[in-house]
Amino acid sequence: MIIKNLKIIGFRNLRDLQVSFCKNKNLIHGLNGAGKTSILEAIFLPGFGKSFLNVKKSEIVNDNSDFFSIRLCAADVAVASHSLSETVPRHENENTISSHYETIKAKFTLLLNDKKSNIFEINRYLYPLLFSSSNYNLYIESRTQIRKLMDRFIFGADSLYIHYLLSYNKALKQKNYLLKKKQNLDEIPSWNKILAEMSEKIVGTRMKFIEMLNTEIKNKFDRDLAINYRPSFTNISTAADISQGFFFNQLEKLRQSEMIQKRSLRGPHLDIFETRLNRKDLRFYSSGEKKINLLMLYIAFIQLFKRLKNEYPVFLVDDFDTAIDDRNIDFLMENYPDLQVIATSVNKNDRFDHLIELKKEN
Ligand SMILES: Nc1ncnc2c1ncn2[C@@H]1O[C@H](COP(=O)(O)OP(=O)(O)OP(=O)(O)O)[C@@H](O)[C@H]1O
Ligand SMILES: [Mg+2]
Structure with missing residues:
Protein backbone atom coordinates (compact mmCIF):
# COMPACT_ATOMS: atom_id res chain seq x y z
CA MET A 1 0.00 0.00 0.00
CA ILE A 2 1.07 3.55 -0.60
CA ILE A 3 -0.26 6.98 0.21
CA LYS A 4 -0.61 9.15 -2.86
CA ASN A 5 -1.63 12.43 -1.29
CA LEU A 6 -2.75 14.00 1.92
CA LYS A 7 -4.82 17.03 2.89
CA ILE A 8 -4.74 18.33 6.44
CA ILE A 9 -6.84 21.11 8.00
CA GLY A 10 -6.62 22.48 11.54
CA PHE A 11 -4.20 19.86 12.76
CA ARG A 12 -1.59 21.19 15.23
CA ASN A 13 0.26 24.01 13.45
CA LEU A 14 -0.89 22.73 10.03
CA ARG A 15 -3.83 24.96 9.24
CA ASP A 16 -4.31 23.96 5.60
CA LEU A 17 -1.80 21.73 3.89
CA GLN A 18 -1.75 19.49 0.82
CA VAL A 19 1.10 17.10 0.07
CA SER A 20 1.68 14.51 -2.66
CA PHE A 21 3.95 11.54 -2.16
CA CYS A 22 5.82 9.32 -4.57
CA LYS A 23 5.52 5.56 -4.25
CA ASN A 24 9.10 5.10 -3.06
CA LYS A 25 11.19 7.19 -0.68
CA ASN A 26 9.86 10.56 0.44
CA LEU A 27 11.57 13.03 2.72
CA ILE A 28 9.76 15.91 4.41
CA HIS A 29 12.35 18.45 5.48
CA GLY A 30 12.03 21.75 7.29
CA LEU A 31 12.97 23.72 10.36
CA ASN A 32 12.24 22.65 13.92
CA GLY A 33 8.58 23.28 14.61
CA ALA A 34 7.62 23.31 10.92
CA GLY A 35 5.14 20.46 11.50
CA LYS A 36 7.03 17.40 10.19
CA THR A 37 6.13 15.08 13.06
CA SER A 38 2.57 16.41 12.87
CA ILE A 39 2.28 15.20 9.26
CA LEU A 40 3.30 11.69 10.34
CA GLU A 41 0.87 11.92 13.24
CA ALA A 42 -1.89 12.86 10.77
CA ILE A 43 -1.11 9.78 8.64
CA PHE A 44 -0.97 7.51 11.68
CA LEU A 45 -4.21 8.70 13.25
CA PRO A 46 -6.77 7.28 10.77
CA GLY A 47 -4.95 3.94 10.85
CA PHE A 48 -5.20 3.50 14.61
CA GLY A 49 -7.96 5.91 15.61
CA LYS A 50 -5.54 7.74 17.86
CA SER A 51 -2.21 9.55 17.93
CA PHE A 52 1.11 7.83 18.58
CA LEU A 53 1.71 10.53 21.18
CA ASN A 54 -0.16 10.12 24.43
CA VAL A 55 -2.56 13.03 23.83
CA LYS A 56 -6.25 13.76 23.61
CA LYS A 57 -7.67 14.62 20.19
CA SER A 58 -8.78 18.03 21.47
CA GLU A 59 -5.10 18.92 22.07
CA ILE A 60 -4.29 18.15 18.45
CA VAL A 61 -6.85 20.60 17.05
CA ASN A 62 -5.14 23.82 15.96
CA ASP A 63 -5.37 26.51 18.65
CA ASN A 64 -7.39 28.72 16.30
CA SER A 65 -9.72 26.02 14.99
CA ASP A 66 -12.59 23.99 16.41
CA PHE A 67 -12.00 20.89 14.30
CA PHE A 68 -9.34 18.98 12.46
CA SER A 69 -9.74 17.11 9.21
CA ILE A 70 -7.43 14.62 7.49
CA ARG A 71 -8.05 13.21 4.03
CA LEU A 72 -5.71 10.87 2.22
CA CYS A 73 -5.72 8.71 -0.85
CA ALA A 74 -4.26 5.24 -0.34
CA ALA A 75 -3.55 2.86 -3.21
CA ASP A 76 -2.98 -0.88 -3.24
CA VAL A 77 0.17 -1.70 -5.07
CA ALA A 78 -0.04 -5.18 -6.47
CA VAL A 79 2.86 -6.54 -8.43
CA ALA A 80 1.36 -7.12 -11.84
CA SER A 81 4.18 -8.59 -13.82
CA HIS A 82 7.79 -9.53 -13.44
CA SER A 83 10.40 -8.87 -16.04
CA LEU A 84 14.04 -9.80 -15.67
CA SER A 85 15.10 -6.37 -14.56
CA GLU A 86 12.12 -4.99 -12.67
CA THR A 87 8.75 -5.66 -11.15
CA VAL A 88 6.01 -3.43 -12.46
CA PRO A 89 3.64 -2.19 -9.81
CA ARG A 90 -0.01 -1.76 -10.72
CA HIS A 91 -2.39 0.46 -8.81
CA GLU A 92 -5.33 -1.83 -8.33
CA ASN A 93 -7.48 0.15 -6.11
CA GLU A 94 -7.57 3.65 -4.72
CA ASN A 95 -9.38 4.51 -1.54
CA THR A 96 -10.06 7.78 0.18
CA ILE A 97 -9.67 7.68 3.93
CA SER A 98 -10.78 10.64 6.01
CA SER A 99 -10.90 11.42 9.64
CA HIS A 100 -12.50 14.38 11.42
CA TYR A 101 -12.70 15.61 14.93
CA GLU A 102 -14.96 18.34 16.28
CA THR A 103 -13.96 19.85 19.60
CA ILE A 104 -17.39 21.08 20.70
CA LYS A 105 -19.14 17.73 20.24
CA ALA A 106 -15.95 15.77 21.05
CA LYS A 107 -16.95 13.77 17.98
CA PHE A 108 -14.46 11.66 16.04
CA THR A 109 -15.34 10.11 12.69
CA LEU A 110 -13.54 7.83 10.29
CA LEU A 111 -14.67 7.55 6.69
CA LEU A 112 -13.73 5.16 3.92
CA ASN A 113 -14.64 6.49 0.49
CA ASP A 114 -16.90 9.01 2.22
CA LYS A 115 -18.87 6.33 4.08
CA LYS A 116 -18.71 5.93 7.86
CA SER A 117 -16.08 3.38 8.73
CA ASN A 118 -13.87 2.03 11.52
CA ILE A 119 -10.26 1.03 12.08
CA PHE A 120 -10.87 -2.68 11.30
CA GLU A 121 -12.02 -1.77 7.81
CA ILE A 122 -9.45 0.98 7.24
CA ASN A 123 -6.68 -1.39 8.33
CA ARG A 124 -7.12 -3.22 5.01
CA TYR A 125 -6.12 -0.11 3.05
CA LEU A 126 -3.88 1.82 5.41
CA TYR A 127 -1.39 0.44 7.88
CA PRO A 128 1.14 3.08 8.95
CA LEU A 129 4.21 1.80 10.73
CA LEU A 130 6.04 4.41 12.78
CA PHE A 131 9.73 4.33 13.61
CA SER A 132 11.10 7.22 15.58
CA PRO A 313 2.91 -1.16 5.19
CA VAL A 314 3.61 2.57 4.83
CA PHE A 315 6.85 3.15 6.74
CA LEU A 316 6.94 6.46 8.61
CA VAL A 317 10.36 7.40 9.96
CA ASP A 318 10.50 10.48 12.16
CA ASP A 319 13.86 12.31 12.35
CA PHE A 320 15.27 9.59 10.12
CA ASP A 321 18.91 10.69 10.34
CA THR A 322 18.89 10.32 14.12
CA ALA A 323 16.78 7.17 13.99
CA ILE A 324 18.79 5.28 11.39
CA ASP A 325 22.45 5.53 10.44
CA ASP A 326 23.61 5.91 6.81
CA ARG A 327 24.54 2.26 6.37
CA ASN A 328 21.07 1.16 7.40
CA ILE A 329 19.36 3.79 5.27
CA ASP A 330 21.19 2.37 2.27
CA PHE A 331 20.21 -1.13 3.35
CA LEU A 332 16.56 -0.09 3.47
CA MET A 333 16.74 1.69 0.12
CA GLU A 334 18.45 -1.21 -1.64
CA ASN A 335 16.53 -4.09 -0.10
CA TYR A 336 13.06 -2.61 -0.08
CA PRO A 337 12.66 -0.63 -3.30
CA ASP A 338 8.86 -1.12 -3.25
CA LEU A 339 8.40 -0.03 0.35
CA GLN A 340 6.95 3.48 0.59
CA VAL A 341 8.91 5.48 3.14
CA ILE A 342 7.76 8.86 4.42
CA ALA A 343 10.61 10.22 6.48
CA THR A 344 11.27 13.54 8.17
CA SER A 345 14.43 15.49 8.83
CA VAL A 346 15.69 18.97 9.43
CA ASN A 347 18.11 18.42 6.55
CA LYS A 348 17.70 17.65 2.86
CA ASN A 349 19.07 14.33 1.67
CA ASP A 350 19.59 13.26 -1.93
CA ARG A 351 19.16 9.59 -1.17
CA PHE A 352 15.40 10.17 -1.33
CA ASP A 353 13.35 10.09 -4.54
CA HIS A 354 11.02 12.90 -3.54
CA LEU A 355 11.88 15.87 -1.34
CA ILE A 356 9.10 17.90 0.26
CA GLU A 357 10.08 21.17 1.85
CA LEU A 358 7.83 22.19 4.70
CA LYS A 359 7.74 25.90 5.41
CA LYS A 360 6.66 27.18 8.82
CA GLU A 361 3.62 29.10 7.59
CA ASN A 362 1.70 25.98 6.44
N1 LIG B 1 -2.87 22.31 18.94
C1 LIG B 1 -1.90 23.02 18.37
N2 LIG B 1 -2.19 24.20 17.72
C2 LIG B 1 -1.20 24.94 17.14
N3 LIG B 1 0.09 24.57 17.13
C3 LIG B 1 0.43 23.41 17.74
C4 LIG B 1 -0.53 22.58 18.37
N4 LIG B 1 0.10 21.50 18.88
C5 LIG B 1 1.39 21.66 18.58
N5 LIG B 1 1.62 22.79 17.90
C6 LIG B 1 2.89 23.32 17.36
O1 LIG B 1 3.11 22.74 16.11
C7 LIG B 1 4.49 22.86 15.78
C8 LIG B 1 4.90 21.67 14.98
O2 LIG B 1 5.32 20.61 15.77
P1 LIG B 1 6.06 19.34 15.16
O3 LIG B 1 6.45 18.50 16.31
O4 LIG B 1 5.21 18.73 14.11
O5 LIG B 1 7.34 20.01 14.46
P2 LIG B 1 8.57 19.32 13.74
O6 LIG B 1 8.69 19.91 12.38
O7 LIG B 1 8.46 17.85 13.83
O8 LIG B 1 9.78 19.84 14.63
P3 LIG B 1 11.17 19.12 15.07
O9 LIG B 1 12.12 19.30 13.92
O10 LIG B 1 11.59 19.91 16.23
O11 LIG B 1 10.88 17.70 15.38
C9 LIG B 1 5.20 23.12 17.10
O12 LIG B 1 5.68 24.44 17.10
C10 LIG B 1 4.12 22.95 18.13
O13 LIG B 1 4.30 23.81 19.22
MG1 LIG C 1 9.57 16.41 14.84
Whole structure:
Protein backbone atom coordinates (compact mmCIF):
# COMPACT_ATOMS: atom_id res chain seq x y z
CA MET A 1 0.00 0.00 0.00
CA ILE A 2 1.07 3.55 -0.60
CA ILE A 3 -0.26 6.98 0.21
CA LYS A 4 -0.61 9.15 -2.86
CA ASN A 5 -1.63 12.43 -1.29
CA LEU A 6 -2.75 14.00 1.92
CA LYS A 7 -4.82 17.03 2.89
CA ILE A 8 -4.74 18.33 6.44
CA ILE A 9 -6.84 21.11 8.00
CA GLY A 10 -6.62 22.48 11.54
CA PHE A 11 -4.20 19.86 12.76
CA ARG A 12 -1.59 21.19 15.23
CA ASN A 13 0.26 24.01 13.45
CA LEU A 14 -0.89 22.73 10.03
CA ARG A 15 -3.83 24.96 9.24
CA ASP A 16 -4.31 23.96 5.60
CA LEU A 17 -1.80 21.73 3.89
CA GLN A 18 -1.75 19.49 0.82
CA VAL A 19 1.10 17.10 0.07
CA SER A 20 1.68 14.51 -2.66
CA PHE A 21 3.95 11.54 -2.16
CA CYS A 22 5.82 9.32 -4.57
CA LYS A 23 5.52 5.56 -4.25
CA ASN A 24 9.10 5.10 -3.06
CA LYS A 25 11.19 7.19 -0.68
CA ASN A 26 9.86 10.56 0.44
CA LEU A 27 11.57 13.03 2.72
CA ILE A 28 9.76 15.91 4.41
CA HIS A 29 12.35 18.45 5.48
CA GLY A 30 12.03 21.75 7.29
CA LEU A 31 12.97 23.72 10.36
CA ASN A 32 12.24 22.65 13.92
CA GLY A 33 8.58 23.28 14.61
CA ALA A 34 7.62 23.31 10.92
CA GLY A 35 5.14 20.46 11.50
CA LYS A 36 7.03 17.40 10.19
CA THR A 37 6.13 15.08 13.06
CA SER A 38 2.57 16.41 12.87
CA ILE A 39 2.28 15.20 9.26
CA LEU A 40 3.30 11.69 10.34
CA GLU A 41 0.87 11.92 13.24
CA ALA A 42 -1.89 12.86 10.77
CA ILE A 43 -1.11 9.78 8.64
CA PHE A 44 -0.97 7.51 11.68
CA LEU A 45 -4.21 8.70 13.25
CA PRO A 46 -6.77 7.28 10.77
CA GLY A 47 -4.95 3.94 10.85
CA PHE A 48 -5.20 3.50 14.61
CA GLY A 49 -7.96 5.91 15.61
CA LYS A 50 -5.54 7.74 17.86
CA SER A 51 -2.21 9.55 17.93
CA PHE A 52 1.11 7.83 18.58
CA LEU A 53 1.71 10.53 21.18
CA ASN A 54 -0.16 10.12 24.43
CA VAL A 55 -2.56 13.03 23.83
CA LYS A 56 -6.25 13.76 23.61
CA LYS A 57 -7.67 14.62 20.19
CA SER A 58 -8.78 18.03 21.47
CA GLU A 59 -5.10 18.92 22.07
CA ILE A 60 -4.29 18.15 18.45
CA VAL A 61 -6.85 20.60 17.05
CA ASN A 62 -5.14 23.82 15.96
CA ASP A 63 -5.37 26.51 18.65
CA ASN A 64 -7.39 28.72 16.30
CA SER A 65 -9.72 26.02 14.99
CA ASP A 66 -12.59 23.99 16.41
CA PHE A 67 -12.00 20.89 14.30
CA PHE A 68 -9.34 18.98 12.46
CA SER A 69 -9.74 17.11 9.21
CA ILE A 70 -7.43 14.62 7.49
CA ARG A 71 -8.05 13.21 4.03
CA LEU A 72 -5.71 10.87 2.22
CA CYS A 73 -5.72 8.71 -0.85
CA ALA A 74 -4.26 5.24 -0.34
CA ALA A 75 -3.55 2.86 -3.21
CA ASP A 76 -2.98 -0.88 -3.24
CA VAL A 77 0.17 -1.70 -5.07
CA ALA A 78 -0.04 -5.18 -6.47
CA VAL A 79 2.86 -6.54 -8.43
CA ALA A 80 1.36 -7.12 -11.84
CA SER A 81 4.18 -8.59 -13.82
CA HIS A 82 7.79 -9.53 -13.44
CA SER A 83 10.40 -8.87 -16.04
CA LEU A 84 14.04 -9.80 -15.67
CA SER A 85 15.10 -6.37 -14.56
CA GLU A 86 12.12 -4.99 -12.67
CA THR A 87 8.75 -5.66 -11.15
CA VAL A 88 6.01 -3.43 -12.46
CA PRO A 89 3.64 -2.19 -9.81
CA ARG A 90 -0.01 -1.76 -10.72
CA HIS A 91 -2.39 0.46 -8.81
CA GLU A 92 -5.33 -1.83 -8.33
CA ASN A 93 -7.48 0.15 -6.11
CA GLU A 94 -7.57 3.65 -4.72
CA ASN A 95 -9.38 4.51 -1.54
CA THR A 96 -10.06 7.78 0.18
CA ILE A 97 -9.67 7.68 3.93
CA SER A 98 -10.78 10.64 6.01
CA SER A 99 -10.90 11.42 9.64
CA HIS A 100 -12.50 14.38 11.42
CA TYR A 101 -12.70 15.61 14.93
CA GLU A 102 -14.96 18.34 16.28
CA THR A 103 -13.96 19.85 19.60
CA ILE A 104 -17.39 21.08 20.70
CA LYS A 105 -19.14 17.73 20.24
CA ALA A 106 -15.95 15.77 21.05
CA LYS A 107 -16.95 13.77 17.98
CA PHE A 108 -14.46 11.66 16.04
CA THR A 109 -15.34 10.11 12.69
CA LEU A 110 -13.54 7.83 10.29
CA LEU A 111 -14.67 7.55 6.69
CA LEU A 112 -13.73 5.16 3.92
CA ASN A 113 -14.64 6.49 0.49
CA ASP A 114 -16.90 9.01 2.22
CA LYS A 115 -18.87 6.33 4.08
CA LYS A 116 -18.71 5.93 7.86
CA SER A 117 -16.08 3.38 8.73
CA ASN A 118 -13.87 2.03 11.52
CA ILE A 119 -10.26 1.03 12.08
CA PHE A 120 -10.87 -2.68 11.30
CA GLU A 121 -12.02 -1.77 7.81
CA ILE A 122 -9.45 0.98 7.24
CA ASN A 123 -6.68 -1.39 8.33
CA ARG A 124 -7.12 -3.22 5.01
CA TYR A 125 -6.12 -0.11 3.05
CA LEU A 126 -3.88 1.82 5.41
CA TYR A 127 -1.39 0.44 7.88
CA PRO A 128 1.14 3.08 8.95
CA LEU A 129 4.21 1.80 10.73
CA LEU A 130 6.04 4.41 12.78
CA PHE A 131 9.73 4.33 13.61
CA SER A 132 11.10 7.22 15.58
CA SER A 133 14.40 8.19 17.12
CA SER A 134 12.71 9.56 20.19
CA ASN A 135 11.11 6.33 21.33
CA TYR A 136 13.57 3.54 20.72
CA ASN A 137 14.86 3.77 24.26
CA LEU A 138 11.31 3.84 25.50
CA TYR A 139 10.33 0.69 23.61
CA ILE A 140 13.16 -1.27 25.07
CA GLU A 141 13.01 0.22 28.58
CA SER A 142 9.29 0.25 29.19
CA ARG A 143 7.28 -2.96 29.39
CA THR A 144 4.08 -1.05 28.61
CA GLN A 145 5.56 0.61 25.53
CA ILE A 146 6.98 -2.59 24.03
CA ARG A 147 3.63 -4.30 24.67
CA LYS A 148 1.89 -1.45 22.85
CA LEU A 149 4.35 -1.74 19.97
CA MET A 150 3.78 -5.50 19.70
CA ASP A 151 0.01 -4.94 19.85
CA ARG A 152 0.30 -2.49 16.97
CA PHE A 153 2.42 -4.98 15.00
CA ILE A 154 -0.13 -7.74 15.62
CA PHE A 155 -2.99 -5.47 14.56
CA GLY A 156 -1.12 -5.10 11.25
CA ALA A 157 -1.02 -8.86 10.84
CA ASP A 158 -4.55 -9.56 12.11
CA SER A 159 -7.09 -6.74 12.31
CA LEU A 160 -9.50 -8.77 14.49
CA TYR A 161 -6.89 -8.66 17.24
CA ILE A 162 -7.78 -5.08 18.13
CA HIS A 163 -11.36 -6.20 18.67
CA TYR A 164 -10.21 -8.76 21.26
CA LEU A 165 -8.06 -6.14 22.97
CA LEU A 166 -10.86 -3.57 23.12
CA SER A 167 -13.34 -6.11 24.53
CA TYR A 168 -10.76 -7.28 27.05
CA ASN A 169 -9.93 -3.75 28.21
CA LYS A 170 -13.59 -2.84 28.56
CA ALA A 171 -14.26 -5.87 30.78
CA LEU A 172 -11.06 -5.27 32.75
CA LYS A 173 -12.08 -1.70 33.48
CA GLN A 174 -15.45 -2.88 34.81
CA LYS A 175 -13.87 -5.56 36.96
CA ASN A 176 -11.27 -3.19 38.40
CA TYR A 177 -14.02 -0.69 39.18
CA LEU A 178 -15.94 -3.29 41.18
CA LEU A 179 -12.78 -4.41 42.99
CA LYS A 180 -11.84 -0.84 43.85
CA LYS A 181 -15.30 0.16 45.06
CA LYS A 182 -15.93 -3.24 46.71
CA GLN A 183 -19.29 -3.28 44.94
CA ASN A 184 -21.25 -6.19 43.45
CA LEU A 185 -18.36 -8.57 44.02
CA ASP A 186 -20.62 -11.48 43.15
CA GLU A 187 -20.45 -10.23 39.54
CA ILE A 188 -16.69 -10.91 39.40
CA PRO A 189 -17.02 -14.49 38.02
CA SER A 190 -19.07 -13.28 35.06
CA TRP A 191 -16.40 -10.67 34.26
CA ASN A 192 -13.73 -13.34 34.70
CA LYS A 193 -15.57 -15.43 32.14
CA ILE A 194 -15.39 -12.64 29.53
CA LEU A 195 -11.76 -11.91 30.44
CA ALA A 196 -10.85 -15.60 30.08
CA GLU A 197 -12.60 -15.78 26.72
CA MET A 198 -10.71 -12.74 25.37
CA SER A 199 -7.44 -13.85 27.00
CA GLU A 200 -7.58 -17.09 25.05
CA LYS A 201 -7.76 -15.10 21.81
CA ILE A 202 -5.15 -12.50 22.80
CA VAL A 203 -2.55 -14.89 24.24
CA GLY A 204 -3.05 -17.34 21.37
CA THR A 205 -2.62 -14.61 18.76
CA ARG A 206 0.40 -13.15 20.55
CA MET A 207 2.11 -16.55 20.77
CA LYS A 208 1.59 -17.31 17.10
CA PHE A 209 2.71 -13.85 16.03
CA ILE A 210 5.88 -13.81 18.15
CA GLU A 211 6.85 -17.22 16.80
CA MET A 212 6.45 -15.94 13.22
CA LEU A 213 8.33 -12.72 13.98
CA ASN A 214 11.22 -14.60 15.62
CA THR A 215 11.47 -16.95 12.64
CA GLU A 216 11.56 -13.93 10.34
CA ILE A 217 14.37 -12.29 12.37
CA LYS A 218 16.36 -15.52 12.36
CA ASN A 219 16.01 -16.04 8.61
CA LYS A 220 16.71 -12.43 7.74
CA PHE A 221 19.54 -11.53 10.08
CA ASP A 222 20.92 -14.79 11.38
CA ARG A 223 21.65 -13.36 14.79
CA ASP A 224 20.51 -14.32 18.24
CA LEU A 225 17.85 -11.63 18.51
CA ALA A 226 14.37 -12.61 19.59
CA ILE A 227 11.31 -11.48 21.47
CA ASN A 228 10.70 -13.55 24.54
CA TYR A 229 6.96 -13.54 25.20
CA ARG A 230 5.95 -14.28 28.77
CA PRO A 231 2.21 -14.39 29.41
CA SER A 232 1.21 -13.29 32.87
CA PHE A 233 -0.94 -16.43 33.25
CA THR A 234 1.43 -19.01 34.62
CA ASN A 235 2.26 -22.54 33.50
CA ILE A 236 1.60 -22.15 29.82
CA SER A 237 3.90 -24.64 28.23
CA THR A 238 2.03 -25.64 25.10
CA ALA A 239 -0.60 -24.08 22.86
CA ALA A 240 -3.06 -26.62 24.32
CA ASP A 241 -2.83 -24.80 27.68
CA ILE A 242 -4.33 -21.71 26.10
CA SER A 243 -7.97 -22.29 26.82
CA GLN A 244 -10.78 -20.28 28.34
CA GLY A 245 -11.19 -22.86 31.10
CA PHE A 246 -7.51 -22.76 32.03
CA PHE A 247 -7.51 -18.95 32.27
CA PHE A 248 -10.87 -18.84 34.07
CA ASN A 249 -9.60 -21.24 36.75
CA GLN A 250 -6.50 -19.12 37.30
CA LEU A 251 -8.61 -15.98 37.65
CA GLU A 252 -11.03 -17.65 40.05
CA LYS A 253 -8.15 -18.87 42.24
CA LEU A 254 -6.95 -15.28 42.49
CA ARG A 255 -10.35 -13.93 43.54
CA GLN A 256 -9.51 -13.47 47.25
CA SER A 257 -6.11 -11.83 46.59
CA GLU A 258 -7.65 -9.53 44.00
CA MET A 259 -10.34 -8.46 46.45
CA ILE A 260 -7.69 -7.69 49.08
CA GLN A 261 -5.46 -5.80 46.62
CA LYS A 262 -8.50 -4.19 44.94
CA ARG A 263 -7.23 -4.76 41.40
CA SER A 264 -6.87 -7.37 38.73
CA LEU A 265 -3.61 -9.28 39.20
CA ARG A 266 -3.23 -11.38 36.08
CA GLY A 267 -4.01 -11.25 32.38
CA PRO A 268 -2.75 -10.12 28.97
CA HIS A 269 -2.56 -6.49 30.15
CA LEU A 270 0.40 -7.60 32.26
CA ASP A 271 2.10 -9.86 29.70
CA ILE A 272 5.80 -9.27 29.15
CA PHE A 273 7.59 -8.96 25.82
CA GLU A 274 11.31 -8.93 26.37
CA THR A 275 13.74 -8.20 23.53
CA ARG A 276 16.75 -10.45 23.91
CA LEU A 277 20.08 -10.29 22.17
CA ASN A 278 22.44 -13.20 22.79
CA ARG A 279 20.07 -14.39 25.53
CA LYS A 280 20.45 -11.08 27.38
CA ASP A 281 17.77 -8.41 27.78
CA LEU A 282 18.38 -5.63 25.22
CA ARG A 283 17.88 -3.18 28.09
CA PHE A 284 21.46 -3.89 29.15
CA TYR A 285 22.99 -2.88 25.82
CA SER A 286 24.16 0.55 24.64
CA SER A 287 21.70 3.01 23.13
CA GLY A 288 23.19 2.51 19.64
CA GLU A 289 22.80 -1.25 19.98
CA LYS A 290 19.22 -0.82 21.12
CA LYS A 291 18.49 1.38 18.13
CA ILE A 292 19.93 -0.95 15.50
CA ASN A 293 18.30 -4.03 16.98
CA LEU A 294 14.96 -2.31 17.22
CA LEU A 295 15.28 -1.42 13.54
CA MET A 296 15.92 -5.09 12.81
CA LEU A 297 12.69 -5.98 14.62
CA TYR A 298 10.88 -3.46 12.44
CA ILE A 299 12.44 -4.79 9.24
CA ALA A 300 11.57 -8.35 10.22
CA PHE A 301 8.01 -7.16 10.84
CA ILE A 302 7.88 -5.41 7.44
CA GLN A 303 9.02 -8.67 5.87
CA LEU A 304 6.41 -10.66 7.79
CA PHE A 305 3.68 -8.17 6.88
CA LYS A 306 4.64 -8.56 3.21
CA ARG A 307 4.51 -12.33 3.52
CA LEU A 308 1.07 -12.30 5.14
CA LYS A 309 -0.56 -9.53 3.11
CA ASN A 310 1.38 -9.53 -0.11
CA GLU A 311 2.03 -5.81 0.24
CA TYR A 312 4.03 -3.43 2.36
CA PRO A 313 2.91 -1.16 5.19
CA VAL A 314 3.61 2.57 4.83
CA PHE A 315 6.85 3.15 6.74
CA LEU A 316 6.94 6.46 8.61
CA VAL A 317 10.36 7.40 9.96
CA ASP A 318 10.50 10.48 12.16
CA ASP A 319 13.86 12.31 12.35
CA PHE A 320 15.27 9.59 10.12
CA ASP A 321 18.91 10.69 10.34
CA THR A 322 18.89 10.32 14.12
CA ALA A 323 16.78 7.17 13.99
CA ILE A 324 18.79 5.28 11.39
CA ASP A 325 22.45 5.53 10.44
CA ASP A 326 23.61 5.91 6.81
CA ARG A 327 24.54 2.26 6.37
CA ASN A 328 21.07 1.16 7.40
CA ILE A 329 19.36 3.79 5.27
CA ASP A 330 21.19 2.37 2.27
CA PHE A 331 20.21 -1.13 3.35
CA LEU A 332 16.56 -0.09 3.47
CA MET A 333 16.74 1.69 0.12
CA GLU A 334 18.45 -1.21 -1.64
CA ASN A 335 16.53 -4.09 -0.10
CA TYR A 336 13.06 -2.61 -0.08
CA PRO A 337 12.66 -0.63 -3.30
CA ASP A 338 8.86 -1.12 -3.25
CA LEU A 339 8.40 -0.03 0.35
CA GLN A 340 6.95 3.48 0.59
CA VAL A 341 8.91 5.48 3.14
CA ILE A 342 7.76 8.86 4.42
CA ALA A 343 10.61 10.22 6.48
CA THR A 344 11.27 13.54 8.17
CA SER A 345 14.43 15.49 8.83
CA VAL A 346 15.69 18.97 9.43
CA ASN A 347 18.11 18.42 6.55
CA LYS A 348 17.70 17.65 2.86
CA ASN A 349 19.07 14.33 1.67
CA ASP A 350 19.59 13.26 -1.93
CA ARG A 351 19.16 9.59 -1.17
CA PHE A 352 15.40 10.17 -1.33
CA ASP A 353 13.35 10.09 -4.54
CA HIS A 354 11.02 12.90 -3.54
CA LEU A 355 11.88 15.87 -1.34
CA ILE A 356 9.10 17.90 0.26
CA GLU A 357 10.08 21.17 1.85
CA LEU A 358 7.83 22.19 4.70
CA LYS A 359 7.74 25.90 5.41
CA LYS A 360 6.66 27.18 8.82
CA GLU A 361 3.62 29.10 7.59
CA ASN A 362 1.70 25.98 6.44
N1 LIG B 1 -2.87 22.31 18.94
C1 LIG B 1 -1.90 23.02 18.37
N2 LIG B 1 -2.19 24.20 17.72
C2 LIG B 1 -1.20 24.94 17.14
N3 LIG B 1 0.09 24.57 17.13
C3 LIG B 1 0.43 23.41 17.74
C4 LIG B 1 -0.53 22.58 18.37
N4 LIG B 1 0.10 21.50 18.88
C5 LIG B 1 1.39 21.66 18.58
N5 LIG B 1 1.62 22.79 17.90
C6 LIG B 1 2.89 23.32 17.36
O1 LIG B 1 3.11 22.74 16.11
C7 LIG B 1 4.49 22.86 15.78
C8 LIG B 1 4.90 21.67 14.98
O2 LIG B 1 5.32 20.61 15.77
P1 LIG B 1 6.06 19.34 15.16
O3 LIG B 1 6.45 18.50 16.31
O4 LIG B 1 5.21 18.73 14.11
O5 LIG B 1 7.34 20.01 14.46
P2 LIG B 1 8.57 19.32 13.74
O6 LIG B 1 8.69 19.91 12.38
O7 LIG B 1 8.46 17.85 13.83
O8 LIG B 1 9.78 19.84 14.63
P3 LIG B 1 11.17 19.12 15.07
O9 LIG B 1 12.12 19.30 13.92
O10 LIG B 1 11.59 19.91 16.23
O11 LIG B 1 10.88 17.70 15.38
C9 LIG B 1 5.20 23.12 17.10
O12 LIG B 1 5.68 24.44 17.10
C10 LIG B 1 4.12 22.95 18.13
O13 LIG B 1 4.30 23.81 19.22
MG1 LIG C 1 9.57 16.41 14.84
